Amino acid sequence: MNVSATMIAGMEKLYRTNFVNxxxxxxxxxxxxxxxxxxxxxxxxxxxxxxxxxxxPLMGFILRPTSVPRHTYAHIxxxxxxxxxxxxxxxxxxxxxxxxxxxxxxxxxDACGLTPEYTPAISAPYVGESRIRIGLEFVEEVPIxxxxxxxxxxxxxxxxxxDALIRRDGTIDIEGAETVAVSALDGYHxxxxxxxxxYAKPDRDTRRVPE
Amino acid sequence: MNVSATMIAGMEKLYRTNFVNxxxxxxxxxxxxxxxxxxxxxxxxxxxxxxxxxxxPLMGFILRPTSVPRHTYAHIxxxxxxxxxxxxxxxxxxxxxxxxxxxxxxxxxDACGLTPEYTPAISAPYVGESRIRIGLEFVEEVPIxxxxxxxxxxxxxxxxxxDALIRRDGTIDIEGAETVAVSALDGYHxxxxxxxxxYAKPDRDTRRVPE
Numbered sequence: 001m002n003v004s005a006t007m008i009a010g011m012e013k014l015y016r017t018n019f020v021n022x023x024x025x026x027x028x029x030x031x032x033x034x035x036x037x038x039x040x041x042x043x044x045x046x047x048x049x050x051x052x053x054x055x056x057p058l059m060g061f062i063l064r065p066t067s068v069p070r071h072t073y074a075h076i077x078x079x080x081x082x083x084x085x086x087x088x089x090x091x092x093x094x095x096x097x098x099x100x101x102x103x104x105x106x107x108x109x110d111a112c113g114l115t116p117e118y119t120p121a122i123s124a125p126y127v128g129e130s131r132i133r134i135g136l137e138f139v140e141e142v143p144i145x146x147x148x149x150x151x152x153x154x155x156x157x158x159x160x161x162x163d164a165l166i167r168r169d170g171t172i173d174i175e176g177a178e179t180v181a182v183s184a185l186d187g188y189h190x191x192x193x194x195x196x197x198x199y200a201k202p203d204r205d206t207r208r209v210p211e
Numbered sequence: 212m213n214v215s216a217t218m219i220a221g222m223e224k225l226y227r228t229n230f231v232n233x234x235x236x237x238x239x240x241x242x243x244x245x246x247x248x249x250x251x252x253x254x255x256x257x258x259x260x261x262x263x264x265x266x267x268p269l270m271g272f273i274l275r276p277t278s279v280p281r282h283t284y285a286h287i288x289x290x291x292x293x294x295x296x297x298x299x300x301x302x303x304x305x306x307x308x309x310x311x312x313x314x315x316x317x318x319x320x321d322a323c324g325l326t327p328e329y330t331p332a333i334s335a336p337y338v339g340e341s342r343i344r345i346g347l348e349f350v351e352e353v354p355i356x357x358x359x360x361x362x363x364x365x366x367x368x369x370x371x372x373x374d375a376l377i378r379r380d381g382t383i384d385i386e387g388a389e390t391v392a393v394s395a396l397d398g399y400h401x402x403x404x405x406x407x408x409x410y411a412k413p414d415r416d417t418r419r420v421p422e
Contacts, residue, residue, distance in 0.1 A: 001377075002330065003370040008268050015381035020265040022383035023345050023370065025239035025297050026392035026402060027262070048261050050273060051238070053358040054231040057219050060355075062261060062271075086236050089405060093417045100411035111413065119213065134234050140357045144271075146350050146364050147264040153357050159214040159234065166212075170226035171395040172233035181237035181392040181400075184382040186407045186420060191237060191392055191400035194300060198397070200311035202322065206304045209397060 018184050026181040029087035029188065031095055032061065033116070033125040034075030041116055041125050042071035043108040045095045047182045049084060057156035059084060059136060064149050073150070080138045081122045082154060085130035088178040092188040094129075121158040131177040133160040229395055237392040240298035240399065242306050243272065244320075244327070244336040245286030252327055252336050253282035254319035256306045258393045260295060268367035270295060270347060275360050284361070291349045292333045293365060296341035299389040303399040305340075332369040342388040344371040 008016060027047040034042045052058035061084075063073055076082050087095040091114065098108040109116045115128030122135035136154030143150055165173045181189045196209035219227060238258040245253045263269035272295075274284055287293050298306040302325065309319040320327045326339030333346035347365030354361055376384045392400045407420035 001372065001374050002332070003372065004332070005268070005366070005368045008367060008370070009266075011381065013266070016268075017265045018381035019370075019377070019383065020268045020367070021262055022381075022385060023268075023295070023343070023367065024260045024262050024270060025241055025343075025385060025390050026237055028236035028238060030236055049235045050259050050261050051232055051235050052273060052355060052360060054228045055220075055224070056358065057216070057227075057231045057234075058357055059235060060273075062263060084234070092405060093408060096408045097411050097417045100413040102413045106413075121213070121215070132234070132236075140355065142353055142355055142362065144263060144351065144353055144362070144364060146269055146366075147267065149263060151353065151355070151362055153355060155216070155357075156219060156231070156234070157216045159219070159230075161212065161214065163212050166230070170222065170229035170233075171398070172230065174233060174236060174394050175398075175400060179236050180405065181402055183385050183402075183404075186409070187382070187386075188405045188408065189386060189392075189402035190405060191394075191402050193394075194303060194391065194399045194401060196397045197304060197307045197399065200308050202311040202313045202317075206308045 021184045026183060029095065029180045029182045031085040031087060031098065031127050031130065032072055033083040033085060033127060034072055035124050036075045036078045041107045041109055042075055043098050043114060043127065044072050045087065045098050052153055058139065058153055059134065059156065060151050060153045062149055063152050076138050076152065079123055081124040082136055083124045083126045084134040084136065085127035086132040086174065086177060086179040088131055089180055089190055090178065091129045092180050119158065126160065131162065132172060132174065132179065232395045237394060240306065240391045240393045242296040242298060242309065242338050242341065243283055244294040244296060244338060245283050246335050247286045247289045252318045252320055253286055254309050254325060254338065255283050256298065256309050263364055269350065269364055270345065270367065271362050271364045273360055274363050287349050287363065290334055292335040293347055294335045294337045295345040295347065296338035297343040297385065297388060297390045299342055300391055300401055301389065302340045303391050330369060337371065342373060343383060343385065343390065
């Protein structure tokens with residue numbers, strides 16, 4: 001069916017939220033870990049983590065500063081650092097649970113049964129149970145006027161990843177790490193590699209990358 | 212292993228591109244279709260499509276205006292419209308091939324064997340072979356100073372989706388549509404739903420959404 005903008009505007013609120021959140025296709029599932037200057041930690045799941053650039057290495061995510069999760073933004077602006085931790089199939093339920101509105105003073109690490117871990121490189125907490133973890137420094141806050149959201153940009157200062165998952169060409173085997181993909185707001189999916197395709201050139205058909 | 216920012220900066224260029232592009236986890240796979248005022252069409256694959264908001268319905272993607280694909284940006288600014296088309300497992304190789312640098316005047320629709328389709332709602336071409344398709348009007352161009360990329364924001368004017376894929380709660384069964392997930396720059400994956408989880412509340416454990 002053809003669903004018009006008018007029909008979307010007329011949808012019941014939760015129905016519309018589910019529908020529109022389905023439109024980008026499969027999404028990243030990452031836990032963002034932060035800490036304030038007093039040592040209070042926060043952990044929140046995000047499905048909007050996006051690649052910004054490789055050199056310098058930059059990543060971003062979309063944030064509604066006036067809605068849940070409220071602490072992520074305040075902590076990042078307070079201490080200037082955050083972590084991005086891949087969600088895998090063994091922790092997806094705990095990761096989802098971080099989206100509950102816990103009272104002030106309750107850390108989602110404790111409430112959801114995940115373990116804060118620290119390295120000397122950065123003061124923000126990593127998720128001990130995550131297999132691919134990135135430490136970042138705040139770089140830029142980009143306001144989106146259309147709906148008062150923010151694109152938060154961080155520069156990669158550290159990546160913690162098992163050696164065995166890094167392929168010879170530099171790609172990380174995120175399927176091997178059991179990193180999940182998200183649909184809409186609540187669907188968690190494992191993946192199955194179809195194939196990798198070589199760098200596309202105009203004068204030849206697409207080729208499969210050998211294993 | 213712990214990979215530092217210094218180690219990333221010292222990586223060979225393609226190795227670094229592969230490594231950093233692996234960090235966001237699984238990514239969306241969408242073809243963006245555009246047309247200029249003279250009717251020349253362009254089609255390019257993007258892995259950076261992201262949800263911006265549900266009400267109003269807004270979607271975005273990251274674009275390097277000075278690099279390939281060059282035409283997507285020029286066409287969107289010329290005609291103010293574009294389409295986002297989910298890539299499924301039957302067209303992932305053709306979709307990947309759109310990233311080749313074709314000469315001016317060659318449309319990726321022709322070169323890659325995909326069919327432009329039009330509706331009265333919007334002048335930009337949809338991909339006939341795609342199963343979930345979104346027509347958008349340009350809303351905002353958000354400059355990212357850190358690396359001179361752009362976040363392009365569009366407002367949804369039309370969604371074309373098979374009735375059978377829309378669930379009673381408004382979510383779209385994107386796995387049923389065989390929409391693929393992308394890893395790094397070249398990995399294409401099918402998915403397998405683990406479960407859907409109910410809206411998280413602080414006073415109870417996460418619950419599975421019944422089928």
